[in-house]
Amino acid sequence: xxxxxxxxxxxxxxxxxxxxxxxxxxxxxxxxxxxxxxxxxxxxxxxxxxxxxxxxxxxxxxxxxxxxxxxxxxxxxxxxxxxxxxxxxxxxxxxxxxx
Numbered sequence: 001x002x003x004x005x006x007x008x009x010x011x012x013x014x015x016x017x018x019x020x021x022x023x024x025x026x027x028x029x030x031x032x033x034x035x036x037x038x039x040x041x042x043x044x045x046x047x048x049x050x051x052x053x054x055x056x057x058x059x060x061x062x063x064x065x066x067x068x069x070x071x072x073x074x075x076x077x078x079x080x081x082x083x084x085x086x087x088x089x090x091x092x093x094x095x096x097x098x099x
Contacts, residue, residue, distance in 0.1 A: 033088070035081035043074035 029084070032081075032084040036078045036085055039074045039078035039081060043071050043078065046074060047071045
């Protein structure tokens, strides 16, 4: 094996790592888009099917916050994770304006 072959192997390894990095970034992007709808569905299911035993125990307290419980927590988490959706929507709208 000569120096040229070694350089080609290093170059192809770097190209493969670049593709792997791009694939990882693509997967991370799609996972970030999955968070907000997942939390919204969890809030809906928890609200429809009921919160279970902890909500019964917590409802015995007289002065509880209206934000206590699982449904508000899931809704807040959905709102906090909505940034990727807002970026996607704004990028599509700005792309439509340029056309």
